[in-house]
Amino acid sequence: MKASYLGAMGYALRRDFPPTWPTPPACNDPELSVQSYQDGIEECEFAEEMGFEWISFSEHHYSGRIATGTPSVIAAAVAERCKKARMAMLGHLLPLNNPVRIAEELALLDNLTNGRLVMGFLRGTPNEDQVYNVNPAEGRGRMLESMDLILRALTEPQPFAWEGRYYQYRTVSVWPRPVQQPMPPAIVATRSDDAVHFAATHRLGLGVSFLPVEDVAAITGKYFKWCEEAGWTPEPDEVVFRGSVYLAETDEKAWEWFHRQEDQGRARGMAMRSSVAQVIQAQRTGQDIDYGHVFAGSASGDIVGGAPGLTFVGGPDQVTEQIRAYHDRCGVGVIDLFFQQPSLIHGDIMNEIELFGREVLPQIEEF
């Protein structure tokens, strides 16, 4: 089993953010922001040094918690410092973006890293539909079409036009070609059946995030079944799970920290105004909306949905066993870890990376 470090590039004072999304730009001090990115890049470098084989990046917007709205930019910067690890784009939020532009960025990253790119495709969280004005009802369809178009754009040797449901291009001719032929490994990050089926039938990897092990097992079970029906077996690197982690020297220290976070209300989810969240969810699921009866909620945000919480908490052996469950019961081959909990500072993260590399990684590499 391999470990991946999520380069979240969180803003140093993210613990002081208001609980709502989006985080106002006024919360950002450019000087501190510059230092935060330098710290984040240093964490990636150190993670590689400690044995993490992938460094991952994820597109998220309008907040300093995961401050990588343009993940290709930060991946290119990190790739100049990390010369061995795979750069895993886990990934771009497809419904929000121009798929041809994403294909161009991925191909360029594969060139810059000389073939160390892993591609990842996501739909995005409900709030992020609002970033570039995407109708939540269309997110799923846009994601599925984007995947097809990106894969075609990366592999088609001649210029072509595309007549899509959501996208129409009359000239697509992506340059440069990826170094990895026919294309870099690709992960579809999803929980929904249609995207899991797409991954299986197109011989792509699967990524699942922040779910309990039994839920992940149900998803990967379908995936493996559909892969078998499609006549292939995924490699271990093609099943990825992303979870949050807090690792301490002992179980007691780790859980003491965890309970302190809960007491301080730091385990909250992303707050949105209730009315907005209701409408997004209704549109995503195709329900009729009676705007006159939508509960407005608080302007400062309501907690909508559960926080993903921490997947892995404990000392080295306890975290190792927690990760083992995802390997043994779900077939996960790459564990992608989010270390930057809001209350932690750069020094804390570096200590955790060192401890993980020294105590946990040697154990999970044996899985």
Next chain:
Amino acid sequence: MAADNMSLQYTESGDGDAVVLLDWTPWESRVLADSLATSYHVVSIDPPWFDKLTMSGTESGLNWAYPGPDDVAAAVARVAEAGGLPGLISLTPGRPYALVGVSLGADAALRLALLRPQSVSTLVLVSPTCVAPSAAGPWHTPELAANAMLAHPHGFNLAYSGAESPRPSPERTALLSSLAERWRATEVDVSQQLPELACATLVVFGQEDRLVSREAGGIWKAEAPNCSLSYVYDAGHAIAVDRPDALTNVVLDFVERRETFIVENRPSVINP
């Protein structure tokens, strides 16, 4: 109309410049004919082996039941060039026409364009199978044809239309599948002739077309000098069944603007 010992059944619709349409799939689709007829004089020619086929004799050496693609192309060309036939008012001698072929009709249309380059102003080939065909098939029953030619024959799809796809015609399916097998067994590799294709050409494939290999589009684009290549998302071989609006959109745009169809001409102003 009659040519080369072959009787061809056709229908006409619309006014304007001439478009000859060979829409030959197992479905009885009028999607392309009706759309083109909003702007053009469409002469839609049925497959010659269909039940309307008659032959006046066998002295030409043709197999009466299974004329080859070159035979069909020659027959259509002679009719078009002759002009003055009842109903073919726009196909006057010497006046080029747009030619649109679908599936096996695209294979015949390609032969026609190669045979009579001066007659064809614009060529649109939808789902041609004559270059880099795959091993898909057989599809001699409507069920097999649907399985082979639709993007989602078993229903794992987005169900955008909310309606079941129409089923192929049994008679048309049986006859076209026999003809396809015959053509496949006897035809020469036409890809060698693609560099001779002089007119503005559009080749359209469904993104999920399983009757050709994935390399087919690239071969067309690389070999035919004036070729544009288009993929229709979420469509199989039978694009007119899977995504009719997307197909008619690109075909009509190309017939009207040829290679300049790549230039965006729709306004993007939101509030002037």
